[in-house]
Amino acid sequence: MAYTPTPFVVGATLDAQTMRDNDDALRKYLHSGVAAADLDPLSWIDTRHVQPPKLLVKRDLQSGVTGMAGGRMYRPMERFTFATYTATGMGRQTDRDQWEEIPDTAMSLPLAGNATIIYHWHVTALVGPDTSDTGGSIPSRLRRIYIAPYFLRFDEELDESKVDKTALVEIRQNSGGYRPFVTTSPVDYRGGAAEPYHWSGYGQRSGVMVQSFTGQVNKPNIAHVGLAHWSLVQRSMLLNWSVSVEVYY
Amino acid sequence: MSRIDRERLEPGDTLTATDLNNRYNDYSQTGTIDADNTRDGAVDVPHIPSDATLINALHSSINGRDIYHGGYGIVTMTSAGAPTPVEAGRVSFGASGWTFSAVDILRVYGSLQCNAYIEDDPNNVTPNHDAMFTVPPTVGTTAVNISMGTHVWIVQLEWNITDPALATGWVPVPGGNNFQSQFVAGRYGSAVSTLQGCAMTQAYWSGAANWRPGGRADGGVNTIFKRSGWKNVPVTWSGFPGLATVYGLRLVVHGVYHPVNNASVNGLVLDYNFATWGASLTNPPEFYFSSGSLTAIQLRSV
Numbered sequence: 001m002a003y004t005p006t007p008f009v010v011g012a013t014l015d016a017q018t019m020r021d022n023d024d025a026l027r028k029y030l031h032s033g034v035a036a037a038d039l040d041p042l043s044w045i046d047t048r049h050v051q052p053p054k055l056l057v058k059r060d061l062q063s064g065v066t067g068m069a070g071g072r073m074y075r076p077m078e079r080f081t082f083a084t085y086t087a088t089g090m091g092r093q094t095d096r097d098q099w100e101e102i103p104d105t106a107m108s109l110p111l112a113g114n115a116t117i118i119y120h121w122h123v124t125a126l127v128g129p130d131t132s133d134t135g136g137s138i139p140s141r142l143r144r145i146y147i148a149p150y151f152l153r154f155d156e157e158l159d160e161s162k163v164d165k166t167a168l169v170e171i172r173q174n175s176g177g178y179r180p181f182v183t184t185s186p187v188d189y190r191g192g193a194a195e196p197y198h199w200s201g202y203g204q205r206s207g208v209m210v211q212s213f214t215g216q217v218n219k220p221n222i223a224h225v226g227l228a229h230w231s232l233v234q235r236s237m238l239l240n241w242s243v244s245v246e247v248y249y
Numbered sequence: 250m251s252r253i254d255r256e257r258l259e260p261g262d263t264l265t266a267t268d269l270n271n272r273y274n275d276y277s278q279t280g281t282i283d284a285d286n287t288r289d290g291a292v293d294v295p296h297i298p299s300d301a302t303l304i305n306a307l308h309s310s311i312n313g314r315d316i317y318h319g320g321y322g323i324v325t326m327t328s329a330g331a332p333t334p335v336e337a338g339r340v341s342f343g344a345s346g347w348t349f350s351a352v353d354i355l356r357v358y359g360s361l362q363c364n365a366y367i368e369d370d371p372n373n374v375t376p377n378h379d380a381m382f383t384v385p386p387t388v389g390t391t392a393v394n395i396s397m398g399t400h401v402w403i404v405q406l407e408w409n410i411t412d413p414a415l416a417t418g419w420v421p422v423p424g425g426n427n428f429q430s431q432f433v434a435g436r437y438g439s440a441v442s443t444l445q446g447c448a449m450t451q452a453y454w455s456g457a458a459n460w461r462p463g464g465r466a467d468g469g470v471n472t473i474f475k476r477s478g479w480k481n482v483p484v485t486w487s488g489f490p491g492l493a494t495v496y497g498l499r500l501v502v503h504g505v506y507h508p509v510n511n512a513s514v515n516g517l518v519l520d521y522n523f524a525t526w527g528a529s530l531t532n533p534p535e536f537y538f539s540s541g542s543l544t545a546i547q548l549r550s551v
Contacts (some may be wrong), residue, residue: 003276003277004277005270005273005274005276005277007266007270007273008266008267008269008270009266010265010266010267011266012266014264014265014266014269019269022269022273026273026276029276030276037279037280038276038277038278038279038280039280040280041280097316116303116306118306118546141478144479146316164308165316166308166309166310166540166542167308167360167542167544168316168540168542169360169362169481169483170316170362170479170480170481171480171481172478172479172480203480205481205483206483207358207360207483207542208308208358208544209308209544210306210307210308210544210546211308248302248303248306
């Protein structure tokens with residue numbers, strides 16, 4: 001037993017200094033290492049010891065112990081997360097990849113020291129169709145979005161060098177454009193996308209990034225991991241997404 | 250209940266030495282400190298195994314190609330016999346490899362940029378491939394043969410636990426089939442139950458338009474197909490390798506397969522007729538692969 005309090009003697013004055021010494025010793029004991037023999041030998045970490053998830057209603061973002069989930073979750077066609085150059089003004093040219101963050105997918109991790117960070121993500125994207133002439137010189141059939149994780153230290157900003165392209169995934173757009181409303185019998189198109197969304201433009205993708213974090217001198221040991229996108233498509237959105245992180249010292 | 254769940258002292262209580270001794274001695278009892286004492290977040294070092302939880306982690310691109318599909322690799326269809334897997338990229342764990350104890354877990358995540366290339370309509374072709382169904386004509390006598398659109402390429406994870414040089418000895422990860430035996434008489438393939446470490450990606454999408462009487466002027470149907478284009482295929486596997494040393498991982502590709510039910514067992518078999526039809530074309534269906542990645546994590550489970 002690593003904790004041995006000073007006993008009080010019956011009939012003697014209860015000394016406040018002794019109480020404080022016992023309290024200090026107990027605090028030190030509980031905070032610096034409980035002796036293994038004093039612990040219940042059974043596994044006891046259960047759901048009471050795990051932080052319950054929180055739901056941020058306005059942002060439709062669920063934040064749990066190891067990750068977050070967002071996009072459309074509760075009501076159809078509401079609160080999508082966008083991955084589009086329409087929103088960022090960046091990325092529609094192919095001569096240089098330009099990356100922007102995907103909102104809410106990032107986490108800042110205060111770390112106690114050198115660590116290995118494993119970042120997981122999953123997205124379900126709806127990309128295009130985009131036959132507009134504002135997509136630079138990219139043929140419609142080649143327009144797509146790229147999604148990749150990025151890793152930043154405390155005082156770094158996102159640029160293409162911080163994106164882990166080895167963990168990149170791509171989702172091509174719906175290759176067809178829009179079909180007009182036609183009532184010529186017997187054909188009765190009601191308009192809309194000309195290609196089936198569930199095929200080429202509807203993409204479920206997932207991935208993993210592993211990063212080694214080395215503690216820095218005179219700077220907070222904060223790592224920042226998240227998802228970035230490079231979009232060559234005017235309209236694309238993430239219907240659902242989730243991210244989670246593992247950290248090992 | 251923990252002994253430290255003791256009634257609190259209240260104002261007005263008479264405080265004695267025994268009260269205080271009981272309170273402090275709660276913490277000096279062998280084997281009694283548990284969740285009620287340390288509470289939320291107070292997980293301390295003795296709660297955690299002394300061995301490192303994370304033994305090894307590797308994340309790497311696997312074939313050196315760029316993300317813009319430049320200089321892609323090509324896999325052709327198997328037209329007879331057993332498939333010949335074509336490597337799409339690998340990672341090495343070094344000459345010493347990763348040594349696994351009986352309680353170690355290997356988690357693998359792979360991704361491959363690929364394009365199931367197809368140029369010509371696979372409907373109404375000669376010879377008929379296996380995954381077709383025939384529609385009786387509503388006008389005339391010529392039946393319409395519509396592809397079910399279920400042809401797939403397989404991207405499969407293999408490991409090497411025998412050769413540090415990674416020259417020979419590649420085999421599917423546990424639970425995976427090497428596809429070197431016949432699932433249906435005369436056709437090589439695998440049962441679905443032995444497809445661990447495998448990912449399937451469609452060779453194309455096929456269907457029919459105007460699928461209704463009178464939908465087309467002659468009462469027939471229009472067959473349609475769509476090309477998949479470039480996309481990413483994910484491959485994952487996790488399990489206990491057991492007492493083994495793993496020297497490397499790689500992704501291989503082979504095909505084209507279609508689903509089949511044989512003796513009440515679901516599986517995949519090669520479609521030689523599809524490959525024969527493809528070989529007759531100027532631009533036969535092929536599997537293109539560009540860049541990719543493999544992530545491997547070795548964890549200790551206890």
